[in-house]
Amino acid sequence: MTNRSLGVRRSALLAASVAVLGVLAGCGSGDGTADGSGTESGTAAPATGTTAPSASQDPSGVPTDAVSNSLTPSSTPSPAGATRCHTSELSASVGRNNPGAGQENFPVVLTNRSSRTCTLYGYPGTAFVDASGRQLGPDPERSATGPQTVRLAPGQSAWAGLSFANPEVSGARTATPAALLVTPPDEEDPLKVAWKGGEVPVSGDEASVRLIPFSPGTGA
Secondary structure (H helix, E strand, O other), rough: OHHHHHHHHHHHHHHHHHHHHHHHHOOOOOOOOOEEOOOOOOOOOOOOOOOOOOOOOOOOOEEEEOOHHHHHOOOOOOOOHEEEEHHEEEEEEEEEOOOOOEEEEEEEEEEEEEOOEEEEEOOOOOEEEEOEEEEEOOOOOOOOOOEEEEEOOOOEEEEEEEEEEOHHHHOOEEEEOOOOEOOOOOOOOOOOEEEEOOEEEEOOOOEEEEEOOOEOOOOO
């Protein structure tokens, strides 16, 4: 075979390989657990499209209503809204703290207890509450991390990160919650989880609680 013929053959093989890679890239992941392709629409807004009623506040700035708008689900309805996980199909738990760099980091876990596959997209609504149901501390802040659609087969879980500065380091005023209320995205009814993570910041410059959106797994 001449050098010219060999060069033509190599060029043809390279072109075919590029075409195959393009087809594979268009297929995306096929595991059915998470899809970051952006085909789901949604932003950190209430599921109903309206803002939840504002909570009244005492002079310290702490909401006095039992549940404030921090429980508002965080994503708008998406094209896959019909397949979303409903509160009645889920159980909630809080995983073990994974502290680091002056931060306390807890995974908030939702598990599909239904017999169908459903989806989560976005952030949970969360609120620390005392034994009487009164909210402790300000509403959480949401990270700029882009959400992904997480598909949950029966028995599968997804987790969202909840973190705050260690009060002993930050100097924030603290309280010990009785429970954490967790509302799935696009839902209105919360799930109640006993809080065993100790004190949390409720006022001061470092009282912010931050959330990252749902990812597959338990965060363990």
